[in-house]
Each structure stands twice: as structure tokens, then as C-alpha cells.
Amino acid sequence: MIRKLKKYSTTNTLVLLAIVLGVAFGSFLPDLALQQQVIGQMFISFLKMLVVPLVFSSIYVAIMGLGGIDALKNIGIKTISLYVLTTALSVIVAIIAMNIFNIGETVTSQGLVYAKASSVAEFSFSAMILSFIPTNIFNALANGSMMQIIVFAIIFGVSSLYLKESTQELMNTFFRGVSDAMLKMAGWIIKLTPIGVFSLISYVIAEQGIEVVLGLWKYMLVVLGVLIFHALVTLPSVLALIAKVHPYKYLRDIREAPIMAFSTASSAATLPVSMRISEEVGGVDEKNASFVLPLGATVSMDGTAAYLTVAVLYIANLAGVDLGIAQQLLLGITVVALSVGVAALPSASLVMMVVILNQVGLPVEYIALIVAVDRILDMARTSINVTSDLVVVKIVDQLQKSKEALKLDLTKA
Numbered sequence: 001m002i003r004k005l006k007k008y009s010t011t012n013t014l015v016l017l018a019i020v021l022g023v024a025f026g027s028f029l030p031d032l033a034l035q036q037q038v039i040g041q042m043f044i045s046f047l048k049m050l051v052v053p054l055v056f057s058s059i060y061v062a063i064m065g066l067g068g069i070d071a072l073k074n075i076g077i078k079t080i081s082l083y084v085l086t087t088a089l090s091v092i093v094a095i096i097a098m099n100i101f102n103i104g105e106t107v108t109s110q111g112l113v114y115a116k117a118s119s120v121a122e123f124s125f126s127a128m129i130l131s132f133i134p135t136n137i138f139n140a141l142a143n144g145s146m147m148q149i150i151v152f153a154i155i156f157g158v159s160s161l162y163l164k165e166s167t168q169e170l171m172n173t174f175f176r177g178v179s180d181a182m183l184k185m186a187g188w189i190i191k192l193t194p195i196g197v198f199s200l201i202s203y204v205i206a207e208q209g210i211e212v213v214l215g216l217w218k219y220m221l222v223v224l225g226v227l228i229f230h231a232l233v234t235l236p237s238v239l240a241l242i243a244k245v246h247p248y249k250y251l252r253d254i255r256e257a258p259i260m261a262f263s264t265a266s267s268a269a270t271l272p273v274s275m276r277i278s279e280e281v282g283g284v285d286e287k288n289a290s291f292v293l294p295l296g297a298t299v300s301m302d303g304t305a306a307y308l309t310v311a312v313l314y315i316a317n318l319a320g321v322d323l324g325i326a327q328q329l330l331l332g333i334t335v336v337a338l339s340v341g342v343a344a345l346p347s348a349s350l351v352m353m354v355v356i357l358n359q360v361g362l363p364v365e366y367i368a369l370i371v372a373v374d375r376i377l378d379m380a381r382t383s384i385n386v387t388s389d390l391v392v393v394k395i396v397d398q399l400q401k402s403k404e405a406l407k408l409d410l411t412k413a
Contacts, residue, residue, distance in 0.1 A: 015259050018198040025198070026205025033206035036199055043196025046189045047269035050182050052141055054272060055294040056153045057178040062291035063157030064172045072158065078399060079292050082392045083300045084336065086238060090230045090302040090384075091332040094309035097226045099328075103218045103314060146268060150295060179290070186272030197263035204376060216370060219314055223377050226306045227384045231258075235302075235391045243398040247391075254282045254390050261386035265379045267297045270386050278390055284397040292396050296389035303384030307377060308335050312356050315366040323360075331360060 026033040063072060134140040134148035141149060160171055236247030257277045261270040274293050278284040312331060316323050323331065334356060353367060 014194040015197050015256070015263065018194040019201050019263070022198045022201030023205050026202035030206035033202040037203045040196055040199030040203055043189075043192055043199065044264055044266065044269050046192070047186075047264065047272065048144070048266070050186055050189070050272050051146075051268045051297075052144055052149060053178055054182040054186070054275075055146065055297070056141075056149055057175040057182065058275070058290040058294050059150060059153040060157045060160070060175045061172065061179050062287050063154065064160060064168065064175075065287040065290075069158070069161065072161075074403075075288070075291060075396060075400060078396050079295060079392065080299075082238075082242075082395055083296060083388075086235065086302050086388050086392065087300065087305045087336050088332070089234050089238070090226075090306040090388075091309050091335050093230050093234060094226045094306040095313070095328050095332055097222055097229075098310055098313040101218075101222055103222055103317065144268075146297065147299070183272065183276065186276065190273060190276075193260060193263075197260075200263050200265075204379075219310075219370060220377065222314075223307055223310050224380055226310060227303055227380050230302060230306060231384050231387050235388060239391050239395060243395040245394065245398060250282060250394060251387070251391075254278060256281075257390060258383040258387045262379045262383040265382045267300075267382055267385050267389070270382075271297045274386055274389060278393055282390065282394060284393050285400070288397045288400055289393055292393040293389055296392060300389050300392065301385055302388040303381030305335050306384070307381045308353055308356060311353055311370060312360065312362065314370070315357065315362055316360075318366050319363050321362060327360070331356070334360075 132147045132151050134145065134152050137148070137152050139145075140152065160168060163171075231251075236251065239245060239247040239250065254277045257270060257274045260273045261267060264270055271293060274297075275289050278289045278293065279286055309332060312335075313323065313328070357363070357367065
């Protein structure tokens with residue numbers, strides 16, 4: 001364990017150094033920083049390459065490892081309930097913060113545009129539910145439609161529990177081999193993390209520039225403040241109250257995954273790292289991590305939900321629209337529901353923001369004011385998304401272990 005901790009500590013040090021050097025490189029040599037973007041893109045592409053087979057095989061192996069329908073219902077209900085709880089808490093924190101600080105002064109857009117605003121379809125709950133069901137699983141696998149892949153993997157795994165035992169063993173061996181191979185590949189790719197982080201950070205700074213970032217400092221401070229509060233107060237409180245573990249020690253142990261999420265701005269790309277860290281350093285059982293984390297990479301969006309809430313209320317203030325407490329709560333419910341459908345990809349929440357603005361009747365054009373700093377905030381909120389995933393998986397793991405220990409005691413008695 002000490003050797004593993006030293007290895008991750010070294011990786012963390014190199015990643016943090018890469019962030020500092022990336023900021024300096026992007027600031028002082030922006031032309032070169034823009035030209036080397038391909039290095040960061042290659043790094044993210046390598047990580048995303050693993051996601052579909054890893055998610056599918058991990059969920060399948062996790063379901064088969066549970067051994068029955070009752071166990072599946074048990075862990076599934078716990079997982080979904082905890083994800084909804086943490087997302088709702090992040091939205092509440094965002095609403096309270098916006099009512100305290102009430103930011104929203106007029107800002108010049110400086111020619112920024114948002115091309116997708118007019119092409120987003122109107123949101124409906126039925127359409128969202130239907131979007132989770134794959135009409136063609138091969139098309140979903142090819143396009144990386146994570147929610148559809150997860151739904152199919154769960155149904156496929158559950159149906160396999162009803163097959164004869166010899167067939168179950170054969171299929172379980174195959175998909176476990178796929179999962180192990182993907183994790184081995186992930187170990188190789190993770191060694192490139194400092195290089196990838198340096199490339200990504202330097203490109204963001206070179207493209208956006210420090211001046212644009214400074215122009216929205218109040219808005220950025222509120223968003224970052226909400227995210228930091230949720231990460232350092234809300235999530236640790238939930239972890240301590242429900243799982244009965246030392247929250248800050250656990251968060252310190254698994255810090256490599258949130259750092260990776262910050263640099264890639266992708267929950268999906270960080271998934272291989274999250275699974276490895278939660279098991280090897282966080283002490284989470286493999287079958288629990290294999291079920292909870294792939295699901296969380298798609299449906300757990302604490303940081304995104306908090307960001308969307310602050311952004312929409314900020315735009316409402318800019319537009320001179322006064323939203324009452326009831327309207328803000330309704331907005332919060334809408335954000336929680338929509339955050340489930342946000343793709344685990346960089347800046348995908350901008351599309352959801354347009355949907356929400358249309359829903360509450362706010363002018364979509366105002367989104368151009370904040371789109372310049374979205375990439376930087378995207379990195380921060382993705383880090384919180386992943387932190388939430390790791391908190392939930394630890395809670396589920398502790399609850400499952402406590403239940404198993406209780407059963408063992410009753411058996412002995």
C-alpha cells in the first residue's frame with residue numbers, strides 16, 4: 001500500500017507541475033501552445049478509446065458478480081438515490097449562493113457567438129426517457145452513447161443471470177478478460193498524464209487568454225466558490241454521516257482522479273483512472289466500483305448541475321428577470337432532471353443550458369457572455385462530478401460491506 005501511495009503521489013506532483021508549466025507556456029508562447037494541441041487531443045482520444053468496452057464489460061461483470069436479482073436491486077437503488085441526493089444538494093448550494101451574492105452586472109460580449117443556440121430541440125421529459133433506450137445497440141456503441149450503452153449492459157447482464165450456470169461462467173470469463181485488458185491499457189495510458197495535462201492546459205490558456213477570464217471574475221468566483229464548497233463541505237458531510245469514514249483522508253487518497261478530470265474536462269475519459277484509484281487506493285471492492293462508477297460517469301453531474309444553476313440565474317439577472325424562490329426551486333428540479341442527460345464530454349452542458357434557458361423563457365443570446373470561460377469552468381465542474389462519483393462509490397461500498405458483515409454475524413449467532 002505504501003508503494004502504491006508513493007506512486008500516486010509522484011503522479012500527482014508531476015500533474016500539478018504540468019498545470020503550472022502549462023499556464024506559463026500558454027501565456028508566454030501562445031502560438032506554440034496552439035500548435036501543440038494535437039498532443040492533448042491524442043491523450044484524451046486514447047482515454048476515450050477505452051471507455052465503451054470498459055463500461056460495457058465492467059457493468060456486465062459487476063451484475064454477474066452480484067449473483068442475483070435481489071442483490072442488484074439493493075445496490076442499484078442505493079446508487080441512484082445517492083447520486084440524486086448529491087446532485088440536489090449541489091443545486092441547493094448554488095441557489096443559496098446566488099441569492100446571497102446576486103451577481104449579474106452588464107458585460108460586453110466582445111463579439112462572442114453561440115452557434116448551436118438556434119438548433120437545440122425543445123426539451124421534454126418523454127424525449128429524455130426515450131433517448132436512454134437504444135433502438136440500435138451497435139449504433140449506440142459506435143457513437144459512444146453512454147446512457148444507452150449502460151441501459152443495454154444492465155438489461156443484458158440481468159438477462160444473463162437467468163441462463164444456465166455453464167453459459168454464465170463462459171460469458172463472465174470473457175467479459176472479465178475484456179475488463180482486465182482495458183484496465184491494463186489504461187495503466188499504460190495513465191503514464192502519459194503529465195504530458196497530456198501540460199498540452200491541454202497550455203492550449204486553453206493560449207486560446208482563451210487571461211484578459212477574457214478576468215472580465216467575468218465575479219461570475220467565475222461564484223461558480224468556483226459553489227463547487228469548492230460542495231467538494232469540501234457538502235460531499236464530505238454526506239460521506240461522514242452515511243459511510244462513517246474520515247472524509248478528508250479518503251478525498252486526499254483519491255485526489256489523482258479529480259486532478260485528471262480537471263485536466264481532461266471529461267468524466268468519461270477519467271473513468272479508467274477513477275476505477276483504478278477507488279479500488280487500489282480508496283479500498284473499494286471491485287464489483288461495487290465496476291457497477292457504481294460507470295453509471296456515475298453518465299448520471300452523476302453534481303458540478304454540472306451547480307454550474308448550470310449559477311449560470312442560468314446569472315443570465316436572468318443580466319436580462320433583468322427577477323426569479324422568485326418558487327421559480328428558482330423549479331429551476332433546480334429541472335436542472336437535476338436534465339443533468340442526468342448531460343453527456344460526459346467537454347462543454348456538453350452548454351447545450352443543456354440553452355435547453356433550460358428556453359424552458360424558463362430567458363434570452364438564449366446571453367449565453368455568449370459566458371461561453372468564453374466555459375472551458376475553464378468545465379474543467380472545475382468535471383472535477384467535482386468525478387469527486388462525487390468517488391464519494392458515492394465509497395458510501396455504497398461501506399453500506400454493502402456493513403450489510404455483509406451483519407449477515408455474517410447473524411449466521412454465526
